[in-house]
Amino acid sequence: MKHVALMGLGLLLVGTVSGCDNATARGTGADKLVITGSSTVAPLVADMAKRFEQAHPGVRVDVQSGGSSRGIADARKGLAHVGMVSRSLKDDESDLYSFTIAIDGVCMIVHASNPIGSLTSRQVVEVYTGEITNWRQLGGPDRPITVVHKAQGRSTLELFLEHFSIHNERVKPSVVIGDNQQGIKTVSGNPYAIGYVSVGSAEYEATHGTPIKLLPMNGVEATVASVAAGSFPLCRQLNLVTPEPSSGLTQRFVDFAQSLAMHDLIAEHSFVPIVHE
Amino acid sequence: MLDATAQAGLVGPGALPRGRSLDAFVTTAVWLGAGLIVAVFFWIVGDVFVHGVGGLSWSFLIDSPTHAGRGGGIGPIIVSTGLILTVCMAVSVPLGVGAGAWLAEFCPSTSLLGASVRRSLDMLAGVPSIVFGLFGNAFFCVYLGMGFSILSGGLTLACMVLPILIRSVEQGFGSVPGEHRRSAAALGMTRARTLAHVLLPAATPGLMAGLVLGIGRAMAETAALIFTSGYVDRMPQSLADSGRAMSVHIYDLSMNVAGGEPNAYTTALVLVASLLVINGATSAIGQRWLCGRSRG
Numbered sequence: 001m002k003h004v005a006l007m008g009l010g011l012l013l014v015g016t017v018s019g020c021d022n023a024t025a026r027g028t029g030a031d032k033l034v035i036t037g038s039s040t041v042a043p044l045v046a047d048m049a050k051r052f053e054q055a056h057p058g059v060r061v062d063v064q065s066g067g068s069s070r071g072i073a074d075a076r077k078g079l080a081h082v083g084m085v086s087r088s089l090k091d092d093e094s095d096l097y098s099f100t101i102a103i104d105g106v107c108m109i110v111h112a113s114n115p116i117g118s119l120t121s122r123q124v125v126e127v128y129t130g131e132i133t134n135w136r137q138l139g140g141p142d143r144p145i146t147v148v149h150k151a152q153g154r155s156t157l158e159l160f161l162e163h164f165s166i167h168n169e170r171v172k173p174s175v176v177i178g179d180n181q182q183g184i185k186t187v188s189g190n191p192y193a194i195g196y197v198s199v200g201s202a203e204y205e206a207t208h209g210t211p212i213k214l215l216p217m218n219g220v221e222a223t224v225a226s227v228a229a230g231s232f233p234l235c236r237q238l239n240l241v242t243p244e245p246s247s248g249l250t251q252r253f254v255d256f257a258q259s260l261a262m263h264d265l266i267a268e269h270s271f272v273p274i275v276h277e
Numbered sequence: 278m279l280d281a282t283a284q285a286g287l288v289g290p291g292a293l294p295r296g297r298s299l300d301a302f303v304t305t306a307v308w309l310g311a312g313l314i315v316a317v318f319f320w321i322v323g324d325v326f327v328h329g330v331g332g333l334s335w336s337f338l339i340d341s342p343t344h345a346g347r348g349g350g351i352g353p354i355i356v357s358t359g360l361i362l363t364v365c366m367a368v369s370v371p372l373g374v375g376a377g378a379w380l381a382e383f384c385p386s387t388s389l390l391g392a393s394v395r396r397s398l399d400m401l402a403g404v405p406s407i408v409f410g411l412f413g414n415a416f417f418c419v420y421l422g423m424g425f426s427i428l429s430g431g432l433t434l435a436c437m438v439l440p441i442l443i444r445s446v447e448q449g450f451g452s453v454p455g456e457h458r459r460s461a462a463a464l465g466m467t468r469a470r471t472l473a474h475v476l477l478p479a480a481t482p483g484l485m486a487g488l489v490l491g492i493g494r495a496m497a498e499t500a501a502l503i504f505t506s507g508y509v510d511r512m513p514q515s516l517a518d519s520g521r522a523m524s525v526h527i528y529d530l531s532m533n534v535a536g537g538e539p540n541a542y543t544t545a546l547v548l549v550a551s552l553l554v555i556n557g558a559t560s561a562i563g564q565r566w567l568c569g570r571s572r573g
Contacts, residue, residue: 043345
């Protein structure tokens with residue numbers, strides 16, 4: 001009995017090994033799409049993929065996470081048909097074609113109990129470069145500031161540094177974090193912390209009882225509405241990228257992701273949909 | 278000076294109280310240490326239980342996730358986790374027992390090959406799991422063309438678990454007294470029969486310890502799996518499909534999905550519970566097998 005079971009498992013293994021040599025992205029048939037990249041965009045695109053599969057029976061869309069840089073690398077190497085990138089393409093990435101599916105804002109957050117209501121750009125720069133180290137210097141309590149910063153390679157980090165014109169070497173962080181929710185958790189658990197995260201998820205968490213406060217930027221309220229109105233100063237694009245002008249199934253998926261029918265999903269993920277002509 | 282103090286401590290008039298207080302201190306420290314370990318365990322399990330039990334239901338265990346995991350259940354994710362673990366164990370247990378037996382029974386203690394195998398295993402056991410993830414992605418997914426698949430994930434985990442397994446099996450064999458081998462030889466048993474009927478049953482506790490540690494490490498693994506078995510939460514049709522493991526699901530819900538926390542906790546509860554069940558079952562099966570073998 002035991003031997004039969006073992007043999008069965010062995011056969012199963014052999015069968016799959018021999019059957020999966022066509023499993024890499026480019027080698028697959030016309031009915032499978034592999035999408036990799038940004039961990040911020042992945043949950044949204046995975047939901048879009050499910051709807052796409054429902055609308056196109058027989059088609060499979062595999063969404064993999066791993067970060068924007070991975071999305072670009074995989075799209076270039078042909079390991080994925082489509083890459084997900086949570087920022088605009090840089091100059092040296094102009095070999096790829098990008099398709100914007102949504103917009104996301106990035107705002108400063110502090111703990112809900114923090115009396116500070118707003119910070120000027122100059123103050124943010126001084127906090128992050130270590131010139132201001134105590135909340136008292138900003139009119140708050142006599143407590144040291146916990147500066148929450150993002151790890152190298154994160155799109156939010158690049159956007160933040162570019163907006164405030166800071167060099168990363170000048171930043172003196174107390175905590176270095178990775179993902180968005182980790183930033184929100186770090187700040188909500190520390191009354192004297194400051195960080196920067198996606199406006200959408202911060203607003204979602206703040207309205208669901210997480211003790212964080214979104215600070216306005218240049219006098220503009222940090223809300224999904226102001227990002228949608230285009231008045232919020234710190235925004236980023238969420239893009240799908242393809243190595244060649246897309247065609248066939250890739251084109252159908254990109255069109256689907258940019259269509260009006262996706263706007264409810266985008267809003268559900270606290271991002272801002274954009275209208276394509 | 279030391280001697281004098283020691284003697285004073287032993288025979289002097291103040292000796293008894295000082296000895297007693299030291300004794301009491303050591304006893305307290307030992308109990309405190311043990312108590313702390315148990316407390317931390319119950320704190321973690323209790324926290325996961327309190328936060329997770331509210332979302333637990335039959336449909337949570339069988340439904341597919343919806344809304345990026347905020348809604349629905351984790352049915353396909355449990356299946357994927359089970360398949361990844363099965364692939365991992367199907368590959369690593371035979372290899373681990375074989376390599377462990379070779380190291381303990383067939384390789385002379387002075388052998389250079391044996392020493393280098395042991396040294397490389399110890400180093401491999403300390404390699405961070407993300408390194409295994411990147412290796413698994415480069416080797417299984419890309420070079421061998423398996424793509425993001427349950428098979429790639431299981432094989433990557435097998436590479437990660439093997440060092441622990443081999444070393445525990447080797448130690449299991451090492452703890453069998455030499456008389457067993459000599460008695461078997463005196464009875465005219467061949468080496469293979471001795472191994473299968475005398476040494477292996479006696480080494481089972483070591484194998485089980487390695488297995489429990491290995492399964493624990495495999496079930497808890499996130500970094501090695503996110504690049505190999507992947508992120509797809511569809512019900513897997515075959516081992517060549519990508520499938521999301523429970524640990525990856527928990528990581529994604531708590532790190533990337535706003536409002537994913539409740540389902541992350543419930544998934545964590547399912548993960549901890551299945552770990553306890555699997556570990557219990559492993560020990561039980563090991564015990565039964567051990568009894569059956571040594572009697573037969």
